[in-house]
Amino acid sequence: MKKAAVLYRSKYGATRKYALWLGEALGCQAQELGRTLPELGDCDRVVYAGGIYAGGVPGLSLLRENREKLAGKRLVVLCVGASPYDGKALKALGERSLGGMEVPLFYARGAWDESRMDWKDRTLCRLLQKAVARKSPAECEPWMAALLESAGQARDWTDRAWLEPLLAYLEA
Numbered sequence: 001m002k003k004a005a006v007l008y009r010s011k012y013g014a015t016r017k018y019a020l021w022l023g024e025a026l027g028c029q030a031q032e033l034g035r036t037l038p039e040l041g042d043c044d045r046v047v048y049a050g051g052i053y054a055g056g057v058p059g060l061s062l063l064r065e066n067r068e069k070l071a072g073k074r075l076v077v078l079c080v081g082a083s084p085y086d087g088k089a090l091k092a093l094g095e096r097s098l099g100g101m102e103v104p105l106f107y108a109r110g111a112w113d114e115s116r117m118d119w120k121d122r123t124l125c126r127l128l129q130k131a132v133a134r135k136s137p138a139e140c141e142p143w144m145a146a147l148l149e150s151a152g153q154a155r156d157w158t159d160r161a162w163l164e165p166l167l168a169y170l171e172a
């Protein structure tokens with residue numbers, strides 16, 4: 001029988017929510033990814049869900065370092081960000097972060113709440129918002145427009161529907 005593992009890293013909870021939904025759908029318990037990759041035994045499908053912070057996804061370097069352990073398993077990555085889906089940006093993120101590893105990347109929209117961010121993250125996001133606000137609308141990438149639109153607001157876009165393409169891929 002096919003067995004799956006769901007690993008995740010989540011700072012503010014949206015990615016964790018998706019990981020728990022994935023665990024439910026795939027019949028396993030989602031596990032938070034620590035500093036080392038857990039034993040994956042006979043799991044033949046592995047999903048890693050990670051939040052996007054300043055264009056990067058923590059945890060991908062650990063997958064890269066363990067590529068031999070993951071060989072032969074069907075690995076997919078779910079990136080959770082605040083921006084609307086942007087295939088070009090997701091592809092660029094994979095090229096920057098996966099060091100040539102062939103891993104399908106999926107996307108789910110998470111949440112945004114500056115009042116729950118720690119001081120460092122809130123400061124970083126406000127600096128980014130200021131920098132983006134100086135750009136003309138034509139220069140704005142989709143994530144920049146979303147960043148401005150969400151400034152100072154609490155938004156939650158989490159929705160199980162985002163997981164359908166990933167689950168369909170794993171079932172095929």
Ligand SMILES: Cc1cc2nc3c(=O)[nH]c(=O)nc-3n(C[C@H](O)[C@H](O)[C@H](O)COP(=O)(O)O)c2cc1C
Nearest residue numbers: 010011012013014015051054055081082083110111
């Ligand atoms: C410091 C910081 C930087 C972020 N940078 C990005 C980004 O580059 N692109 C994006 O789509 N979302 C970005 N976000 C939004 C997060 O990806 C979003 O809040 C997501 O839900 C985070 O997952 P989590 O709730 O599991 O931590 C950023 C959030 C923070 C706090």
